[in-house]
Amino acid sequence: MMFDLPDSQTCYATFFEDAAAARGHLWVGVTSTGIFCRPGCPARRPKPENCRWFGTIHDCLDAGFRPCKRCRPTEPQGADPLVARLSRAVEDAPDRRWTEGDVSALGIDPSTARRAFRRALGMTFLDYARMRRLQAGFRELERGARVIDAQLEAGFDSGSGFRSAFARLLGLPPDALTRTSADALLRADWIDTDLGPMIAVADDHSLHLLEFADRPALPRELARLHKAVKGRLGLGRTAPIDQAEAELNAYLSGQSARFATPLTYHGTPFTRTVWDALREIPAGQTLSYAALAKRIGRPQATRAVARANGANQIAVLIPCHRVIGSDGSLTGYGGGLWRKERLIDLERAYGAGHLEQSEAV
Structure with a gap:
């Protein structure tokens, strides 16, 4: 789901009068200073004629605006x-x-x-x-x-x-990456989120990878995709990356737990089964590895389920962070335990709401 910006007057009123509603959907670039801000920034309110409105951090950066040093939007x-x-x-x-x-x-x-x-x-x-x-x-x-x-x-x-x-x-x-950009089958781009920068890879139809940029496994995963498309992995944006960024911003700001970005899996039939099961765990709930193994009809495959969970290369949208130890401990998470803890805390606000399933191919 993409978010269309309203007119400038509505953007201005929402951004400065209802920061909670604007969070995750709206950023302002101030032409008189060259900076951009997130909703709730304590800096002095700019004049309406000096404001440009954006739906993503990426758009702000592409337009040449620098992050504000007071609200720290990135x-x-x-x-x-x-x-x-x-x-x-x-x-x-x-x-x-x-x-x-x-x-x-x-x-x-x-x-x-x-x-x-x-x-x-x-x-x-x-x-x-x-x-x-x-x-x-x-x-x-x-x-x-x-x-x-x-x-x-x-x-x-x-x-x-x-x-x-x-x-x-x-x-x-x-x-x-640069020499194949003109005829690339997959494109990679950087997404800034409240949990840190992420790398997204997609074709024109679906998302293939979404990882935190500091995850140790990222280089190996990108190299694997590069090989899978015979080197035709370049830099740039596609519609699924834009969609994933907009949905991530809405999710992390507490606005929506709905993900509809089409996904492409790269894994064995067993790992695909596990990833499908992960996406069926409601936001606000957690499962142990053993319980997930039982859910897919493989109660003796707890370790294999744990390996499949760790092999997930589409963070958040395939919510491997919802799987915890049998004793309630958070256990490992490729993006860092502090991120896993924050994601679980965030999802408590969604209660029993379910993430809508994206189509995986």
């Missing part, structure tokens, strides 16, 4: 306070080359920062800072820039360093 929320503080420092200086000495200068022990980021995101703080720099390079490549220009935008002096860092994050060097 900043992950719900993380450990130390993770949030250092994430904010990265957003304040996106092309800075962070070192452990820089962390110490903030009065933070580098080893403490390292542990906090590994616990929350599965990567170190320095890896996270490098990822955000790479996002700037990704955007340049998507716009058709040369690799060297994307490298400089990302703050890398060395071309080999940029290619190596890009390949570590995405599993492929930048050239592998």
